[in-house]
Amino acid sequence: MKKLIFGYGVTGKSVEEYFQKSNISYLIYDENKELNVPSDLVFESSMISEIDEVIISPGVKPSNSLLEQIKSIDKPVITDIDIFNNIYKGKIIGITGTNGKTTFVNLLSGFLNAQGSKSIGVGNIGKSPLEIVDKEFDYIVLELSSFQLHYINKLDLFMGVILNIYEDHLDWHSDFDEYVNTKKRIKEFINEENVVENFLNSSDNNNFHKEYDLSKLPFYENTSEMFLKVIESLNFHKSTAYEFLLNSKTDEHRFEKVDEFNDILFINDSKSTNFNSVSMATKNIKNGILIMHGLTKNISTKDLKIYDGVKTILIPKDMDVNFCNLDIEIIKLDSIFNLKENLLKIINPGDTVLFSCGGASFNDFKNYEERGRFFKNIVLDIKEEING
Numbered sequence: 001m002k003k004l005i006f007g008y009g010v011t012g013k014s015v016e017e018y019f020q021k022s023n024i025s026y027l028i029y030d031e032n033k034e035l036n037v038p039s040d041l042v043f044e045s046s047m048i049s050e051i052d053e054v055i056i057s058p059g060v061k062p063s064n065s066l067l068e069q070i071k072s073i074d075k076p077v078i079t080d081i082d083i084f085n086n087i088y089k090g091k092i093i094g095i096t097g098t099n100g101k102t103t104f105v106n107l108l109s110g111f112l113n114a115q116g117s118k119s120i121g122v123g124n125i126g127k128s129p130l131e132i133v134d135k136e137f138d139y140i141v142l143e144l145s146s147f148q149l150h151y152i153n154k155l156d157l158f159m160g161v162i163l164n165i166y167e168d169h170l171d172w173h174s175d176f177d178e179y180v181n182t183k184k185r186i187k188e189f190i191n192e193e194n195v196v197e198n199f200l201n202s203s204d205n206n207n208f209h210k211e212y213d214l215s216k217l218p219f220y221e222n223t224s225e226m227f228l229k230v231i232e233s234l235n236f237h238k239s240t241a242y243e244f245l246l247n248s249k250t251d252e253h254r255f256e257k258v259d260e261f262n263d264i265l266f267i268n269d270s271k272s273t274n275f276n277s278v279s280m281a282t283k284n285i286k287n288g289i290l291i292m293h294g295l296t297k298n299i300s301t302k303d304l305k306i307y308d309g310v311k312t313i314l315i316p317k318d319m320d321v322n323f324c325n326l327d328i329e330i331i332k333l334d335s336i337f338n339l340k341e342n343l344l345k346i347i348n349p350g351d352t353v354l355f356s357c358g359g360a361s362f363n364d365f366k367n368y369e370e371r372g373r374f375f376k377n378i379v380l381d382i383k384e385e386i387n388g
Helices: 010-021 045-050 065-072 080-087 101-114 146-151 176-189 203-211 221-233 238-246 275-282 336-346 368-387
Strands: 002-006 026-029 051-056 092-096 119-123 139-143 159-162 195-197 256-261 264-269 288-293 310-316 329-333 352-358
Touching: 002 010, 002 065, 010 026, 010 080, 045 051, 045 065, 051 065, 092 101, 092 176, 101 119, 101 139, 101 221, 101 238, 146 176, 159 176, 159 221, 195 221, 221 238, 256 368, 264 275, 264 368, 275 288, 275 352, 288 336, 310 336, 329 336, 336 368, 352 368
Parallel strands: 002 026, 002 051, 092 139, 092 159, 119 139, 159 195, 264 352, 288 310, 288 352, 310 329
Antiparallel strands: 256 264
């Protein structure tokens, strides 16, 4: 019998590498027939009797017809994380939430390493834990998307963290309640007392603001607050964690300062793919020109709050967003690729140009990284035109 790698993206290729090292026989299935899968490994539905287990990639929707067929005959469906969990016996800290997961994972693993605890970030951050299954760490920091949490069967967490939950991915989940419940599945994998949840309106939050000036930190306050809470739970000094945050930078494409010239600040927040993320970004700017873009994934605008620092919004005309009669200038772009000429018409000294998209990138770009690089190139072109 063979294993079936269902989905041949980053996760599927990591599973394949692990199977090759472990001398495990496998086949591969992906709906994208342009992928370079060796012909002798291509799975066809007629071969289903040859399969004893399926390793699912997180992007595959539960409604996939082949997946439904596999489940109907009770073939086990597991994830790369299930395989990892069956082997690895060290401390795993699981991180989930709608916004800021990757930033948080990078900060936490970086802090732990700085304190002498060997740590690494894996999971939805872009690195399968199977890639480090044969190594030893004091802590594995595991980023968990709602897609992964939907499919995971077993996970032994030392600690679980829920950063926040807002509407997102409603093109994948049936509704918001299902999305919320999927995020909260992280609690199933750990003793309740070791779950750290968002505490924005609690007395702990007020204490952190009294003790530390979070406005000096380069991160959203939610990220900083949750980081200090987790560090405290891990028995490290909060003051050391605060100093670490002061000397840290945001991730690329997450509220990233691109350049500042002619007294105009340009910020790349391409990783913003939902409305709450846009709202948090606009909270921190003045004289703002907000640029939005992308697929809104069936989410409502209930989490969208444009703060007073925004004076103009540029948005492609094919992006359906209800701004609820905001007293803000709205400029409709024929296409995101007309952005540069429109910006050149309206930017002035003292402005902050914020590229915080609020939607998935896939209608015009391969991913949010490509979209972010597109914006950075526009900033470079504008600088050259203004400065000659």
